[in-house]
Amino acid sequence: MSDESEVLTGAEALMRTFVDAGVDVCFMNPGTSEMHFVAALDRVPAMRGVLTLFEGVATGAADGFGRIAGRPAAALLHLGPGLANGLANLHNARRARTPLVTVVGEHATFHQQFDAPLQSDIAALAGPVSGWVRTSSSVVGVGADASAAVEAALTPPGGVATLIVPADLSWSPGAAIGRPPGPRPLLSVDAMSVTGATTALRTTKSALLLGGAALREPGLTAAARIAAATGARLLCETFPARLERGAGLPAVERIAYLPELATQQLAGLDTLVLVGAAEPVTFFGYPDTPSRPAPTGCVTHVLARPGDDAVAALEALADDLGARDPAPVAPAGSLTDPTGALDVTSFAAAIAATLPENAIVVDEANTSGVAVPAATAGAPRHDLLTLTGGAIGQGPPVAVGAAIAGGDRPVLNLQADGSALYTMQAWWTQAREGLNVTTVLLNNRAYAILHHELSKVGAVAGGTRAKAMLTLTDPTPDYVHLARGMGLTAGRARTADDLVKLLRHAYTEPGPHLIEAVL
Template structure:
């Protein structure tokens, strides 16, 4: 078999089943090998940022990596925003990046670039395979490096791909297990939980599961502590039957107020809480200056094991505090962010997956669905928009039996709107709700908070924050890419369309025409509750 065939067989041997592709000339032997090797699903994406975002969504739900296939340095460059998001979420990903044949690089052809240099800032491991006989070994190493939440980027020169590999594919390797938390850290955490000080337990990382939430709830009750999540964990189980957990607010001022008085902070999978951005006269570190912080377990550590040990040492045998099912009535009247949130809470089906890139208009949806039917919530971990639609693609491929609901801002949707075409081509069970308000509302909010120009934009600045001239017709765009679509202008029409979409399999988009957030140019807007 040639190098490409041995690479694909190696990936399949390691349990990789999906490749999100946007290939070019240098990758044609890899593309050809997809027909020769069984077990790899090829999903075409019309933009590299869709491929990487889909791989991130897949990893968040499947708990293992997919691969991407990208075309040289520029193709990798187009994918970087969502590779960045995956990296910040500690989600595993294997990027296969084609390159010119090794002997062709010396001629500096138009697409020649420093692929390793481009990949380095967002990859935990980068390597260029040197020979066809090495590629299977290198592919197995890429999967091993992706392991528990790393980005592995393997550069595949064209002649390595088409050359003969007499050694064939590499056998499967045992995936790495989460690292045990050291005993001294567990002892320190137990002492902190028993000393009577005001303590918060903060969860974060790749997946805050049902079991993890229940363990943390029991531990918090035994210790008299609070339990919360970081602002944007990659995936969290919530809704009816899940543990009652707060979420740290996004706005720095509100987050600082939420942590005020905290004397001890235990981090499990979460990083030290800091402001998303810097602002004049606002602290970057959100916890109190005298707060003792213990990084008990990182995202790659055995968080569940650490919680179990601490629960045993503190005698945390009480039942966890769980949310009850509380469904609001269907809203009536005007359609706005609040009535959309109420409708979502009413209609969200059992065990759905919510992909949240609703930005400002989606703020109300998180607290509104706290007592909805049980579901998983996926967050934008790295802040680079254009993640939501592709992540919904990946989530739906990882869990085809579950309904995926994508909450998407109109501005961020336009970064990777090509994902709609992939939803239609693959007939994915995704319902997209576009918050169509004709504004970059989050930037209006941030403009006010930074104090630029006294916090109030002039006409040129205001024009750069408005995207409603001309108005965007998402129903037409979706229909043009093969996705069934409707437009809602009232709460009643939105509820009717959402109910129909939840009851029907396949891709559907609802263009929800809502008014923009009207920011107060002097004070930050409310962000809803911190409920998780």
């Protein structure tokens, strides 16, 4: 905090406002219009600046930080093209409802009339991935704008707030620090929703579908008590933003990604009770496949919307049902080290057998990670962060942000090879920051999911030219050397024994590691 006689530029006032509001990490890929924010780092030492080599890493890292910390990080981006490079992971953050503040530099106000080469409509680019967008109009108001951005990001259900700051406002003196936003309470429980859910659970074949805060221990515990008392099934979103799981916690079944499997999961249900989750839909429209996997006639009942107090709603429902027995929890698994050939089954067993206590697992393994959820159900407790919006290239940057937010917690990134190539610049940031991230890169030398999608949408498969668009060969990337070139300790596993050995070593040695698992 500055004394009242200190003259602050807009950039300094913005950073001090952020720090006072608890936003003390900024992932950045700045340019000319953001240089005064960079210079302000030396005057605001409480702000931690983290350099990334690509804007999609900055936005993805801010997403990972917000999911673990429960408060926003900032992402500092350069003009419209910089924001455009970060949009895919802002899309994922929006779907995760992650509290995140994006600061985008703009040309100086007097320069905008000349349509310089980097001029663009930044607000139009930001709108589809932001719940709140504002362009600062005066240096006096920059601090207040920064405070409003933080408030918007924290307002339930949370999300991306984008503040656009013209360069002359950032360098001009006369700014003031904004007042920190007050607490934003969750919306209260609706008694009629509780009563309706009680009736549905007692009289119909039902399932609870959990999302958001309901996937943390208090929500899972209340939901498991309800399921045990009523016979309802316990489900969660296909790609949860953050799911607490492992031994000692109630187990919850994720809705399958593939529509035919999701349809089988939901078959026979009369009622789907939504708790902080949206009604499930298929990821894509397919010929002769319904977009809603729930059976025809299945009624959705909303107990708590995203942004409502889902935990309180579940506890009220449990009380209304008289569900007071202790919640059933997943037992500790008898986890043994796999040996022999490395395939999707032995890979999952190796992950489960070596997973440290209190780890954060960032899962972008996609097709090759299909066996991991079942294998790790009885593993030590861990947080699972998944690909919420489906825009690939999330794993490496989300692991950066999760590691910074998690402090000493080990981070494991299960990473498909194709999507790793989108944001592997994150490995450099992991090395620069000395982060304890272990990346297991599953090398099947293909965009494997697209082989399935090619046939699923009814396209004629099998031609050599079509297949060439789905493979990662000729040449095959050498991920070990790529990772070493960015400062990681890296090795290659060709057997299950190799993978177990390399994982145990990575968890005991500080700093980032990459293990290429050749499937």
